[in-house]
Amino acid sequence: MKGVVTMKLLKEGYKTIEKIAGPLLFVSKVARGGIGEIVKIESNFGEDYGQILQIVDDLCVIQVFGETMGLAPNNTVVWLERDVVKIPLGIALQGRMLNGRAMPIDGEGPISCIEKWAPIQGNAINPWRRKSPHEFIETGISTIDLMNTLVKGQKLPIFTGSGLPADKLAAQIVKYARTPATSADSSPFMVVFAALGITQREASYFREAFRESGSIYRGVFFFNLAGDPSIERILTPRMALTVAEYFAFEKGYDVLVVLTDMLHYCEALREISSAREEIPGRRGFPSYMYSDLASIYERAGCISGIKGSITQIPIVTMPDDDLTHPVPDLTGYITEGQIVMDRELHGKGIYPPIDVLSSLSRLMNKGIGEGSTVPEHRALSDQLYAAYGHFKDLVRLKTIIGEEGLTPTEMSYLSFGEKFESEFVNQGERRRSLDETLEHAWNCLLTLPKDELHRLPVNLIDEVMLKRGTKA
Incomplete structure (x- = not known):
């Protein structure tokens, strides 16, 4: 395997190939072989390399790196390289x-x-x-x-x-x-x-x-x-x-x-x-x-x-x-x-x-958190999970009772879920900075009533609403 292993050709070779099964050679009477050891395989088709996968008594199972098509026990010699793949x-x-x-x-x-x-x-x-x-x-x-x-x-x-x-x-x-x-x-x-x-x-x-x-x-x-x-x-x-x-x-x-x-x-x-x-x-x-x-x-x-x-x-x-x-x-x-x-x-x-x-x-x-991302990272993530999970439950409920059976608060969750998928999840192939991600998260969450944001501190919600000029 030129370019990957350190080559070290030894004079001792083995022609004792018992059988060839797919990418594997079974070679008997091998002395001092090691699992993971690299071998060089010479045949009428040239040279290739392989690796010893298993040793049972003096029988070695060798995985060939190239093709085994055309190889035959009587025209193949296996040389131990005394090295591993490097x-x-x-x-x-x-x-x-x-x-x-x-x-x-x-x-x-x-x-x-x-x-x-x-x-x-x-x-x-x-x-x-x-x-x-x-x-x-x-x-x-x-x-x-x-x-x-x-x-x-x-x-x-x-x-x-x-x-x-x-x-x-x-x-x-x-x-x-x-x-x-x-x-x-x-x-x-x-x-x-x-x-x-x-x-x-x-x-x-x-x-x-x-x-x-x-x-x-x-x-x-x-x-x-x-x-x-x-x-x-x-x-x-x-x-x-x-x-x-x-x-x-x-x-x-x-x-x-x-x-x-x-x-x-x-x-x-x-x-x-x-x-x-x-x-x-x-x-x-x-x-x-x-x-x-x-x-x-x-x-x-x-x-x-x-x-x-x-x-x-x-x-x-x-x-x-x-x-x-x-x-x-x-x-x-x-x-x-x-x-x-x-x-x-x-x-x-x-x-x-x-x-x-x-x-x-x-x-x-x-x-996450203060010193790594933002202090409210965990709370914001938890709130998104909770709201999106409730949205998924309401989608299933809607198929049973219809949209007219939902309360205004439940309808706001449906609006949140659609916005979450179309704006937060669906960002396309462009990169978003963490600040942009936080902005999109708040855009989605503020479609819900303030008293539904149970997992966020009230003072944080008020601060964000004040910055955005949103009515509490």
Whole structure:
């Protein structure tokens, strides 16, 4: 795998290939092989590389990075490289587009000024040194910034359905996300983006969107295509996170990692598991999928005494919009909340179609309030949730008793809900600052009678009304 691993050819090779099953080679009588070790595969078709996935006695299961079509036991030699998959690291990575093997695809030539090569598995963060997430990250999206706030070091997935504009939302977050500068020594901010199993059309959309917005210059971008080998899909998020760890914990950056789509990652995991003839778990996915996903998601966080941080936004497609599907289900257990995209809102032409009632940020309180955002942030968010939830209940009631059976107060809630969806949620592709988000929130809430705003301090309501010249 040229450009990714340190090559070290040994004289000892193995021709003892028992069988070839899909992307896997089964090689017997292998001495001193190690799980995760890189191997070089020589055949009549040239050279390729692979990785040892499993060892049972002297039988090695090897995942080939390229095609196995045409390989035969009598014309193939496997060489142990005595190394693991590594990625080149250096400050020159910023602004580069790479494929799933960390090879440049942007036409800018090879990666220069390589500082070191690092294994892509990374090192687990010592729980004793793990620092609680505590600072606000502004995405420019109202439904996230005000109601499901993202915090440095958090893992906040986006759950979407087939056909919903998750790609557009991912590109928008990459373009507009930032950390508000609270002091002169604030950490610089950058994005590491990894697309997994996407089509050529989707890759072209992302590349064009990032170039047009200029966000290409403040990030590192990985593109693994649907036609690439399954093992590459397994390696790509780990490469992206190794780059993120380098910039966060060695260079002091606040790094936002966007991974899309983790369903494709898990399907690749299932494909490899099936080829290894492992006993399947739920819906055919391997039983170890939870720990495998945790090995990716838990690489987010902040470390005490180190300036940088890693924040993750994995995007997960829910087949048939099913939140109980194993991939979103397990993702929800590991991460700290979820942003849920809604098909009904999408059908109304609302973008981004985020269902705030199904969404949650469990670490929101750590990054909001006085000194971070605004003192009334929590109360304002709670009031919006309560009012929108009541609106949803009244919509169902209206279908039973009709509009004429509703009181004037209930009618004001219907006005609020329509305004909330059409003005607050439906912000389009433009970025909103937090101040603009707060302005839109108050525009919606002030359609309700003052005595219905139970979760807001009376003096705050009076102050806002006075500024707006609104009659109490």
